[in-house]
Amino acid sequence: MLVDSHCHCHEFKDEELAEFRGIGLVAVSDDLQSSKRTLALKAIGVYPCLGIHPWQVGKAKPEELAEVLRMIEKEEVPCIGEVGLDKRFVPETYEKQREFFSAFLRLAKEYGLVLNVHAPDAWRDVVEALRKADVDRALIHWYTGPLDLLEEIGALGYYVSVNPAVKIQQKHRAVAEAVRRDLVVAESDGPYEYRGMRLTPAMIGETIGLLAEVWKEPRDVVEERLYTNAARLFRL
Numbered sequence: 001m002l003v004d005s006h007c008h009c010h011e012f013k014d015e016e017l018a019e020f021r022g023i024g025l026v027a028v029s030d031d032l033q034s035s036k037r038t039l040a041l042k043a044i045g046v047y048p049c050l051g052i053h054p055w056q057v058g059k060a061k062p063e064e065l066a067e068v069l070r071m072i073e074k075e076e077v078p079c080i081g082e083v084g085l086d087k088r089f090v091p092e093t094y095e096k097q098r099e100f101f102s103a104f105l106r107l108a109k110e111y112g113l114v115l116n117v118h119a120p121d122a123w124r125d126v127v128e129a130l131r132k133a134d135v136d137r138a139l140i141h142w143y144t145g146p147l148d149l150l151e152e153i154g155a156l157g158y159y160v161s162v163n164p165a166v167k168i169q170q171k172h173r174a175v176a177e178a179v180r181r182d183l184v185v186a187e188s189d190g191p192y193e194y195r196g197m198r199l200t201p202a203m204i205g206e207t208i209g210l211l212a213e214v215w216k217e218p219r220d221v222v223e224e225r226l227y228t229n230a231a232r233l234f235r236l
């Protein structure tokens with residue numbers, strides 16, 4: 001069983017989603033509108049994560065945050081995401097990002113929810129915020145942060161995900177080599193364009209093959225392990 005632990009299902013048309021049948025889809029949201037669509041996609045079996053993406057925080061109104069928080073509570077959503085902090089692409093909204101992320105962390109702690117987290121160039125701040133909030137389960141997606149921070153992430157029991165970009169992104173490949181194999185899952189972040197690659201859940205199989213090469217292990221062993229890891233993280 002293949003699992004895409006971080007994809008934006010709300011951006012795909014129904015016909016496209018049908019092509020990913022057989023792959024477990026952990027669906028993150030970007031804002032209030034997409035959170036509603038993600039919730040509706042529960043009907044076709046996606047695992048819903050609701051939240052406001054750091055890139056959308058700048059234009060989000062306080063009432064939108066309140067509504068997403070309310071939906072998570074009322075609909076008993078198992079996962080919060082995509083949420084987090086981003087100093088690389090949107091440093092100008094960092095203070096507001098911190099406020100929004102704190103609100104999601106409080107809710108995660110209160111209800112024991114898992115977080116699907118975005119953290120470009122805010123890696124240490126995110127790990128510190130997760131630790132302080134004392135949340136039990138979190139995925140730091142498409143990790144390209146400092147290798148020495150992986151040790152602390154592992155000690156806290158948090159997971160990182162490996163993206164198909166591992167094929168060409170050197171920094172990410174180094175992460176794949178160094179990561180704790182019991183705390184890693186696969187993701188596509190699809191639909192997304194990365195240096196000529198069109199990332200979609202259909203690339204999860206290829207990503208597992210790449211990890212098998214990096215780790216010098218049989219492919220079926222890697223596939224089984226990544227499934228076990230995802231099942232443990234998301235309580236599938």
Ligand SMILES: [Zn+2]
Nearest residue numbers: 006028082189
């Ligand atoms: Zn994403």
